Amino acid sequence: QLQLQESGPGLVKPSETLSLTCTVSGASISSSTYYWGWIRQPPGKGLEWIGSIFYSGSTHYNPSLKNRVSISLDTSRNYFSLILSSVTAADTAVYYCARGGFYYYALDVWGQGTTVTVSS
Amino acid sequence: QSALTQPASVSGSPGQSITISCTGASSDVGSYKFVSWYQQHPGKAPKVMIYEVSERPSGVSNRFSGSKSGNTASLTISGLQAEDEADYYCCSYAGSGTFSVFGGGTKVTVL
Numbered sequence: 001q002l003q004l005q006e007s008g009p010g011l012v013k014p015s016e017t018l019s020l021t022c023t024v025s026g027a028s029i030s031s032s033t034y035y036w037g038w039i040r041q042p043p044g045k046g047l048e049w050i051g052s053i054f055y056s057g058s059t060h061y062n063p064s065l066k067n068r069v070s071i072s073l074d075t076s077r078n079y080f081s082l083i084l085s086s087v088t089a090a091d092t093a094v095y096y097c098a099r100g101g102f103y104y105y106a107l108d109v110w111g112q113g114t115t116v117t118v119s120s
Numbered sequence: 121q122s123a124l125t126q127p128a129s130v131s132g133s134p135g136q137s138i139t140i141s142c143t144g145a146s147s148d149v150g151s152y153k154f155v156s157w158y159q160q161h162p163g164k165a166p167k168v169m170i171y172e173v174s175e176r177p178s179g180v181s182n183r184f185s186g187s188k189s190g191n192t193a194s195l196t197i198s199g200l201q202a203e204d205e206a207d208y209y210c211c212s213y214a215g216s217g218t219f220s221v222f223g224g225g226t227k228v229t230v231l
Contacts, residue, residue, distance in 0.1 A: 037220075039166075039222075046123070046207075046209060046222060046223070046224045046225040047158070047160075047166065047209050047211075047222045047225065048222060049211070049219075049220040049221065049222055051219075052219060052220065060216070060217075060218075060219035060220070063218060096165055096166070101171070104154065104156075104171045104172050104175070105152075105154035105156070105171075105213040105220070106154070106156035106168050106171035106172070106211070107156070107158070107166070107168060107211075108168050108171070108177065110165040110166055110167070111165065112165055113165055
């Protein structure tokens with residue numbers, strides 16, 4: 001059964017870099033029929049797509065975050081990562097990783113989410 | 121990148137039908153069949169309820185249905201039940217550049 005699990009520090013200082021990992025079990029992230037994404041949800045607000053990465057390594061990012069975000073794959077350890085630089089309080093959110101289907105562009109499996117707070 | 125527009129809240133009595141709209145643009149909803157809908161209960165991860173405008177994943181009740189006309193997609197919940205009370209988000213593919221955009225979310229209340 002496919003499972004995704006986010007991990008990383010729950011507290012990040014302003015101006016520093018947020019780094020999260022999504023470990024995938026039950027499937028290979030090298031599959032050509034899926035892509036992998038990050039989505040976040042600030043407290044009391046809606047979902048915001050951060051970015052996605054395909055098995056080839058090609059990436060797509062939310063234009064509003066493009067200058068600060070990077071997503072990468074580690075196929076040897078079957079996980080993918082999110083890096084968000086120069087964080088502010090506005091980056092405080094629950095961060096979700098998810099799998100997307102290449103042929104239907106929907107996120108069909110989600111991690112449970114991890115809370116990241118930006119505060120000094 | 122502008123978020124898709126959804127009503128903030130929709131309510132209905134048990135057994136009734138409700139419809140949630142999701143208005144985008146010709147660059148996203150209007151151009152692609154890749155509109156999906158997600159249900160999110162408090163404190164939980166979202167769950168896909170509809171993909172490709174009107175397709176239901178295995179295990180999702182047939183009380184949930186989707187459609188699209190022009191730049192507006194819709195989710196209809198028929199035979200409303202207490203367990204349907206949740207937040208619902210639409211999402212559209214927006215091309216290889218922007219790639220993906222979510223709606224602002226709609227809170228469904230079962231009266």
